[in-house]
Each structure stands twice: as C-alpha cells, then as structure tokens.
Amino acid sequence: MWSSEDLDLDAYLAFLGYEGDRAPTLGTLRGLQRAHVLNVRWDTLDSFLYREVRLDLPSLQDKLIRRGRGGYCFEHVTLFAAVLEKLGFDFTAVSGRVQLGADQYRPRPATHAMILVDIDGTRRLVDVGFGNSPLEPIELVDGATSEAGPWPYLLRWQEITHGSPGWAVHQRGDEESWQVRQVFTENPQYAVDYAVGNHFVASNDRSPFVIRPFVQRLRTDRYDTLDALTWTTERPGGTPSKQTVEPREVPKLLDDVFGIRTDTEEAALLVRRLTELAEAPPARQLPELPR
Structure with a gap:
C-alpha cells in the first residue's frame, strides 16, 4: 500500500545512523522515530520555489536521503510509512488539523499527516512530520504524555471540532500552560488522500507554504x-x-x-x-x- 517494494531500507537507516534491531517491536519504533525526527530535515522550499511536491517514493528517497533536502509532513510520513510497512509493523495513517492560531469552531483543513501504530496491545501516535515533533511514540490514551524531547507533550480525548470528540495533542505554552497543537481522529487515510492534501498545501495561492x-x-x-x-x-x-x-x-x-x-x-x-x-x-x- 505504501510502495515499500521501492524502498532502499539500508540507505534510509544509514542516513539515520540507526544500527538497532529491525524487528517490529516498540523498541525499534522508538529508535526509528527518534532518529528520523533528529536527522531527516524539514522545509517547504519545493512549495515556495516550484509549487510542486512529489510523494512517490523514489522522489522522496532522492530528495530527503540522497540529496539531504528537507520536506514537510506528507513527505516525511509517506517515507516513514514505507519503512514501517517494510519492517512489518501494523499501522494506520491519519490526518490532523493544526490548531495553533485557530479554534474548534473555525478549524483549518485536515492537512497534517500522522501514523497510528498498533503494537503490544496498544495504539500509539507517531508524529514524525511536524518539524518539532515528539521524539517517541505516544500511547493513545487520555492523559498520556511524552517527556523524551526538549519539550513535553500531552494527549487528551476531548471535543475537537463542532461538538465532535477526538484526540488533541497539547504542547507547552506561555507560563507553563498547555495549548492544543493539533487535533485528529482515527479515521484511516491512504496515499491518495495525502496526494489531495499535498496538492493544496504545495500549490494553492492561499497556502502559507507557497507564500x-x-x-x-x-x-x-x-x-x-x-x-x-x-x-x-x-x-x-x-x-x-x-x-x-x-x-x-x-x-x-x-x-x-x-x-x-x-x-x-x-x-x-x-x-x-x-x-x-x-x-x-x-x-x-x-x-x-x-x-
């Protein structure tokens, strides 16, 4: 589904400097997420310069791994999904709405890509494409936290849009308060869904990444x-x-x-x-x- 047959896994892991286990375990997932967030770069240059961002796996590997350029969430998650598929993980891709500067009654479109991984009887949020992303998977339970990186994150089950419940990722705001960073549901997304969202983000005149x-x-x-x-x-x-x-x-x-x-x-x-x-x-x- 995620074109893992086109993935050069050895090249990807070498770029990350990852030499750990390749079995589909929680320990492997933790190591891969941390290495990906800290080593695969993040930028919107293709959208700004060319109004085009390619999501096919050969293009992503060439850009993010061979050429050392950066990409945004759709690119990161498409590449990471191929890695997880290649290694045998059970996961679901999802889309979220970035909430910073917005509210639940005037939501932004669901154009942030993420992954939910089912492992050891739990479901965990893997968010490798935000830029300042968590460095570890966060268990999908109300009140779960992540303290692995320089800034903490909190996951809550709450009302997210117009009376609809869902998951909200909170980050530290001013004066040690929490603020909602993004919201999402567990509705599955596929490569074709990401292609639609990516087209808007990469090419529409109203996209901030084009401006x-x-x-x-x-x-x-x-x-x-x-x-x-x-x-x-x-x-x-x-x-x-x-x-x-x-x-x-x-x-x-x-x-x-x-x-x-x-x-x-x-x-x-x-x-x-x-x-x-x-x-x-x-x-x-x-x-x-x-x-």
Missing part, C-alpha cells in the same frame, strides 16, 4: 526556525532569540544551521525569490504558519 519558505530543525537542546527571513532559536526554559537575515545569507544558513543542502542553481533561485519577497509591497500581512 514564503519555512524551515525547521529540532535538536535535543534547541529548536531553530526560518520563517521567510526571520531566524528564531529557542531553547528549553529560555527566551527565543530572533534576527533578520539577508536573502544572500540564506543558503549558507540552511547548510550551517539546518543541515539542508541546496545546489548552486537552487540556491540562486532561492536568493532571487527571497529578494523579490523582501522587496514586494506588503499587500497583506503574511498569515501565521500552521506549525
């Missing part, structure tokens, strides 16, 4: 983002630091800070598009990114 680039990198002690020309670094318990960068500085910043490689031609195109973005009159305020 400007967004890049993320999570480490165990910091979280960096590049939103257009604003570079932000956050550390657990610290105050975020922000600075504005010049378009010509971005390719080197991507390499040095985010670990994302662009070739000469793509770097030149990126600088040109960012220069045009910086010089364009502010016809409207850039929308908040659904991250």
